[in-house]
Amino acid sequence: MKPLMPLTTRGGKKNPDKSAARSRVDLKRTGLAVATIVILSVLLSIHMLPSKVTLKLGQISPEDIIAPRTARYKDTTETELRKAKAAAGVGKAYDVVPNAADQAIGALKTIFATVENVRGRSTGGPVTKRVDLVRQRLGSVIGGHVSDGTFVSLLSMDPAALRQVEDDSLQIVSAAMSREIHDDPADLRESRREVLAESERLLNDPRKAALVGEIAQDSLRPNRVFDPDRTVDQQEAAKDKVLPVYRLIMRGDTVIAKGEPVLQEHIEKFEALGLMNPKVDYWSVIWLTVLVMMAVLLVVGYLYRYYYDVYRDTRTLLLLAVLVVIGTLALRISGSLLGINLTPYQVGYLGILWVTAVGMLVAVLVNPQVSVLITALLSIVLSLMLNGELRFAASAFMTAVVGIYSVANIRDRSDLATSVGALAAAGVILVWVTGGLNNDPISLMQMGTVWVGLVVPIGAAALFYFGTVPLEKLFGLTTHISLLELANTNKPLLRKLVMEAPGTYTHSMAVGHLAETAAEAIGADSLMARVASYYHDIGKIRRPQFFIENQNVENVHDRMNPTLSALVITSHIKDGVDIAKEYRLPGVVIDAIMQHHGTSLVQYFYDQAAGEQDPCMALESQFRYGGPKPKTKEAAIVMLADSVEAASRAMPKPTRATIELVVNKVIADKLRDGQLDESDLSFKEVGTISEAFRRALMGTLHARIDYSEAENKRLAANGDSDSKLARDSGEDEADTEPGPTTTAS
Structure with missing residues (x-):
């Protein structure tokens, strides 16, 4: 389809x-x-030009503000929090103190040298005076963390033991100064605890370990000094590495609710949405x-x-x-x-x-x-x-x-x-x-x-x-929606047709069935063909008694001359167009009404007139429809279905052979008369239409196989059955809706 x-x-x-x-x-x-x-x-x-928002930080929103579009905004609060964490994670930066180890060892040697000097010069007197003398010579910088008891022990030792304590202290201080000692009180205290622990580990004598540890603790010096400028630089570098945090606000989301205070986050959303200073982005x-x-x-x-x-x-x-x-x-x-x-x-x-x-x-x-x-x-x-x-x-x-x-x-x-x-x-x-x-x-x-x-x-x-x-x-x-409305048989115009011209209504419904079947077979618009068939003969409403399908007793044409009869018959086209316009039918339906007879010859009355005078072109033109010929496939199908349906009703005994003969003859006559020349139908499509008509008529007329079918086919081959069929169906077709069952050659 x-x-x-x-x-x-x-x-x-x-x-x-x-x-x-x-x-x-x-x-x-x-x-x-x-x-x-x-x-x-x-x-x-x-x-791109949203409404302006004038709210300031801390103000109360008087209404709900909805995001007019989806936008991405920078979450400054979250970004700054992450930067602060990154800066805190950097820690302090320290510089190396030149010769810090030498200074520590020098302080240690100074203590022992002073103790030996005092002991050598003052062999008598109270020991407290000798301790005071040691402190006096060391000054306030060195020995401040060494107790008087330690100095007393050192002064009372023999030279060998004193040298052993000095060697042990030098070993521990040298090892401690090889590690980083920051100029932070806590770090220095930790280093001194480590020195004391190291002396206790190396020396088995607790008293000696305490002496060595105390002297080593006093000799320690920071070998790393805090650099505030470099610390700030490193923290800033860490902050710079933190990527900004972006949030997405969707169109339709509530930016701020009514009665809610304006926070920095709301300001950022307003700015991202362009609500604070709206302008056109050209x-x-x-x-x-x-x-x-x-x-x-x-x-x-x-x-x-x-x-x-x-x-x-x-x-x-x-x-x-x-x-x-x-x-x-x-x-x-x-x-x-x-x-x-x-x-x-x-x-x-x-x-x-x-x-x-x-x-x-x-x-x-x-x-x-x-x-x-x-x-x-x-x-x-x-x-x-x-x-x-x-x-x-x-x-x-x-x-x-x-x-x-x-x-x-x-x-x-x-x-x-x-x-x-x-x-x-x-x-x-x-x-x-x-x-x-x-x-x-x-x-x-x-x-x-x-x-x-x-x-x-x-x-x-x-x-x-x-x-x-x-x-x-x-x-x-015109679309199928309006055609579906027109296909409703309860429409006023169709009801008028069935009341005033019931025979024509029955004929139109039958033509609609044939046309729809044929249109489906060739892929044309079957609904259009069916609807056009329903309305193609509405012009007969004006004078229904002049068409044989609506006559019950006599044929009024028996009392009229052929020319007048032909004029009355052909006038149903113009009447149909007028009625269609009155009822505002679509243009495509009106076109089908105008074209469904084309320029066909009203054969029956033409033959009567030709018997009374010499046939000529001028005479023939008086008995032809005014046209135009079918312009579309659907209009051509309606023309063929109209003629085939009228001819089929004239068959006294429909069989497969007679139906096929009638269909082929009607279509052949239309082709010879040139009625299909402007319809874009191909010969293949015409053959498909003929087959569709044959199948549809066999179903509706209940065609049966006749034992004389073979004889009929033989006569058809000789031309006899065709002549008889024309005589049997031609007059009735002419009375129903005259058309060229046979054309003048």
């Missing part, structure tokens, strides 16, 4: 000047493209306009290359532009302009609804393949509005494709309900798939299920159904 396309753009003759038309610049199309680019750029740039607007221009030119090039019929129809291009602008405006309104406090997820689901609805409308009003491209671009727009959130863009595109597929060839009202179910199923699957990929909580996916299972499909279907009718009328299009 061929996908549904606007009936006004299908089946027309090829434009012989197509190449020349393509080479010319069309100001209307150019202006439309420029206007579309400007409007879309403005709609997409509105969010470069962003320029690049956005360039992006919109590329998208519009892409669509124009695509239509020019692959769908030139759409491209050359300015009205269809205008409709396409209007739908795109409506879709973009709807996305913008649902996203921010109304100021409704929606979460980003709710905005995303509303975006899916609008993209799907616009895709379905474009599929029905313009073209399904073009609709796929438009929905892809609108999905990108949705992603831009959500600051690159691809999950909703992907879901919108795939949901819209399901909607396009479900309505592209809508045939009856149940198909719309089916499309709602398909949208709901696709949406629910996508919610759980994308939710699983993003590790969404179950509650969030359940909320999404409600949106895509109810709100999106029902809303999109409602927008599609109620949006199609006004757009059809505004742009003069």
Whole structure:
């Protein structure tokens, strides 16, 4: 089945000047493209000028302030905290003290040299005086941590023991000074404890170990001195290595709630969102306009290359532009302009609804393949509005494709309900798939299920159904939605037909069945063929008694001359057009009414007139319909179905052979008369139509195999059955709806 396309753009003759038309610049199309680019750029740039916020640090917010867009801001408080931790982790920087070890060893030797000197000069007297003399000679710098008891022990030792204590002390001090000793009191105390512990480990005599440890402790000196400048430099370097902490505030999030005091974090959010000093980012607007221009030119090039019929129809291009602008405006309104406090997820689901609805409308009003491209671009727009959130863009595109597929060839009202179910199923699957990929909580996916299972499909279907009718009328299009309404046999015009011309109504329903079957067989628009068949003979309402299907007693043509009869018969075309316009039927149906007889000859009355006078072209022209010939495949199918149905009812004994003969004869006559020349039907399609008619008539007429079928085929081969069949069916067909059962050669 061929996908549904606007009936006004299908089946027309090829434009012989197509190449020349393509080479010319069309100001209307150019202006439309420029206007579309400007409007879309403005709609997409509105969010770049947010409202100004004048709140200061510490003030109370008088209202809820909602983020108009998604933005990233620097969390200064957290960043400074991390920098402080990094600086604290650096520690102090120390410089090496030159000759610190030599100074410590020199102090140690000075103590022992002074003790030996005092002991050698003062061998008598109180020991306390000798201790005082030692301290006097050492001064306040050296020996300050050595106790009087230690000096007494040293002064009372024999020389060998004193030298041994000195050697042990030198060993311990040298080892201690090889390690870092900072000029920090705590570090120096720790080093002295280590020296004492080392002396106790090396020496077995506790008394001697205490002497050595005390003297070594006094000799220790810091060999590392604190450098404040280098410490500050290292801390600053550590701070510089800390990366700034950025937070993301989503569009629709509450920046600050009503009654909440303004903190530094709120100020940072305001600045990131541009609320403190709003201004237009002209470069962003320029690049956005360039992006919109590329998208519009892409669509124009695509239509020019692959769908030139759409491209050359300015009205269809205008409709396409209007739908795109409506879709973009709807996305913008649902996203921010109304100021409704929606979460980003709710905005995303509303975006899916609008993209799907616009895709379905474009599929029905313009073209399904073009609709796929438009929905892809609108999905990108949705992603831009959500600051690159691809999950909703992907879901919108795939949901819209399901909607396009479900309505592209809508045939009856149940198909719309089916499309709602398909949208709901696709949406629910996508919610759980994308939710699983993003590790969404179950509650969030359940909320999404409600949106895509109810709100999106029902809303999109409602927008599609109620949006199609006004757009059809505004742009003069006809879609299956309006055709479905016309196919309702309870429509006032069809009710009038069944009341005033019941035979014609029955004939029209039968023609509709044949036409729909044939259209399906060749991939034409079967619904259009069926609806056109229902209304093709509404002109007979004006004078129903002049058509044999509505006559019960006598044929009024028996009392009229052939010329007047032909005039009355052919007038039902003009009457039908007038009635169709009165009831505001679509243009494609009116065209089918005008074309379903083409310029055929009213054969029966022409033969009567030709028997009374010499036949000539002037006479023949008086008995032909005014045309035009069928311009579309659907109109041609209606013509063939009309003639075949009328001829088939004249068969007294329908069999497989007679049905096939009638169908082939009617179609052959139309071909010879040139009635199908402007319809774009191929010979292969005509053969398919003939076979479809044969199968349909065998089912409706309950054709049965006759034992004389072989004999009939033999006569048909000799031409006898054809002549008999023409005589049997020709007059009745002429009375029903005269046409060329045989054409004048």
